[in-house]
Amino acid sequence: PRPIFMSRHGESEFNMQGRIGGNAPLTPAGRVYAAKLCEFMQALYPAGSDLAVWTSTMVRTGETVAPMTGVYDVVKWRALDEIYAGKMEGLTYEYVAQHMAGEYEARKTDKLNYRYPGRGESYQDVFIRLEPVMFEMLRCRTPLLIIGHQAILRVLYAYLKRHTPQECPTLAMPLHTVIKLTPRAYSCDEEWFSPLE
Ligand code: F6P
Numbered sequence: 001p002r003p004i005f006m007s008r009h010g011e012s013e014f015n016m017q018g019r020i021g022g023n024a025p026l027t028p029a030g031r032v033y034a035a036k037l038c039e040f041m042q043a044l045y046p047a048g049s050d051l052a053v054w055t056s057t058m059v060r061t062g063e064t065v066a067p068m069t070g071v072y073d074v075v076k077w078r079a080l081d082e083i084y085a086g087k088m089e090g091l092t093y094e095y096v097a098q099h100m101a102g103e104y105e106a107r108k109t110d111k112l113n114y115r116y117p118g119r120g121e122s123y124q125d126v127f128i129r130l131e132p133v134m135f136e137m138l139r140c141r142t143p144l145l146i147i148g149h150q151a152i153l154r155v156l157y158a159y160l161k162r163h164t165p166q167e168c169p170t171l172a173m174p175l176h177t178v179i180k181l182t183p184r185a186y187s188c189d190e191e192w193f194s195p196l197e
Contacts, residue, residue, distance in 0.1 A: 002144070007146075012025065021082060047071045062076075082152060087120065157173070178195060
């Protein structure tokens with residue numbers, strides 16, 4: 001069975017500042033990861049292989065996938081854009097905890113169903129938004145790399161690994177890590193890699 005690789009984008013300016021959402025570019029460390037990720041994939045799938053690469057339409061994923069342009073077939077999905085945090089976009093987690101304590105507590109209490117105010121999304125909303133991607137992901141007959149975002153990859157990973165929706169919003173999804181999932185009859189085999197090492 002063909003594997004599904006997933007990786008978050010390289011570290012962004014907002015990751016470094018602890019800010020929610022936004023559309024920030026990569027830091028120098030994030031750009032190093034982008035180059036290493038491309039090298040890592042090329043060691044497994046030489047240029048021109050049938051590896052499909054899917055990513056979002058955001059700046060940080062665009063910069064992460066940039067070294068792979070012309071190497072693989074890259075598709076950008078708007079459905080893969082990060083969870084939209086509405087009014088909290090661009091704020092730090094610390095600011096929200098201090099100045100919007102009610103909202104902060106509400107999200108902590110029920111992260112799956114908490115919907116950010118100001119037309120924002122919940123993880124539950126993201127599940128629904130990702131349904132077409134999950135459908136195509138299962139139909140895809142070639143190896144696949146998804147360069148995504150923390151919340152997005154938690155949802156796709158939870159789906160493939162059959163975690164409950166409740167578990168999904170707190171699953172570990174670190175930066176600068178590649179997760180390889182190989183679908184089996186009832187779940188997926190799993191391997192983690194650190195292309196920077
Ligand atoms: O911190 C990076 C990030 O991708 C944010 O843009 C996004 O709001 C967040 O992760 C999602 O993770 P959590 O649901 O744990 O806040």
